[in-house]
Amino acid sequence: MRAGIIDLRAMRLRIAATAVLLFGMSGCTSSTPPAPATHTTPANETAPTGADGEVTGSLASSVAPPSSLVALEADGDIAIPVKAEPAVMDQVSLVFYPSFLLAQTGQTVEFRNGEDVLHNIRVTEVADQRPIFNIASPPYGKYEYKFERPGVYNVGCDIHSTMRADILVTSTPYTILTGKDGSFTLKNVKPGRYKLTVYAGTTPTVRPIEVKPGATDLGVIQ
Structure with a gap:
């Protein structure tokens, strides 16, 4: 794991x-899984090829x-498919929003600064503590990045140490709570x-x- x-x-x-x-x-x-679950289309229902x-x-x-x-x-x-719409993480009122973001490998992630305050964005991969990037985030600025590896990533601001967030990057667009x-x-x-x-x-x-x-x-x- x-x-x-x-x-x-x-x-x-x-x-x-x-x-x-x-x-x-x-x-x-996980432990030995059961046989694959399947769905049978009823006789009066035709599924388009x-x-x-x-x-x-x-x-x-x-x-x-x-x-x-x-x-x-x-x-x-x-x-x-890779999601066409970007995943967005904003900086508002000295917090990252949302504090937990889901993104897909290859999907554009927009890091925004939605206020008139200078911030910083530091992203680290949790698995091996590998630094991904560390950049300045000027007021009302935007930075785009595409994650290539699935994993959990920590996000922080070096200027405001209480600002913390996490990003979960997966290889599939089919995810839900x-x-x-x-x-x-x-x-x-x-x-x-x-x-x-x-x-x-x-x-x-x-x-x-x-x-x-x-x-x-x-x-x-x-």
């Missing part, structure tokens, strides 16, 4: 508070608490085989699934 995953447990309250839709980190495994799918399901309380991170990672040769009842819906998913990963506590739970065109209902994940 990659270093930095343990940090997700401490981040849970910040994730829920900012209500950010979130994404999975590669290299995580090549259409994207919608994945729904819910997590049993024994698997994860509410507001847990669910991610789908391709398990095979699937062309995974579960609701209060443990339910989730992932839309516009390319059909194919995936690893569904639930990040809760220190040990991620991994399940193989198959996404079909149309609706894929996973039911309650135990």
Whole structure:
């Protein structure tokens, strides 16, 4: 398991508070998983060939608490799109907002300064404490960056030491926080085989699934 995953447990309250839709980190495994879950299209329902799918399901309380991170990672040769819209982290009232940001590898991340105060942006990868960049952030300025490696990244301001944030970078755009009842819906998913990963506590739970065109209902994940 990659270093930095343990940090997700401490981040849970910040994730829920900012209500950010979130994404999975590669290299995580669990105990022997069950056979892939599949969806059978009813006889009176025709799924269009090549259409994207919608994945729904819910997590049993024994698997994860509410507001847990669910991610789908391709398990095979699937062309995974990179999010076109940028992920944005702003600096307002001497805080980073949101304090927890989800981004995809290759996606543009915009670091903004939304106030008339000089700031600094220092980003470090948690896994090996590797510095990513350390730049000045002038008033109302903007800096763009694309992360190439999945992982957890710490963000700080050297000028204002109380300013702290975290970024979780994943290799997939298919990420979401579960609701209060443990339910989730992932839309516009390319059909194919995936690893569904639930990040809760220190040990991620991994399940193989198959996404079909149309609706894929996973039911309650135990």
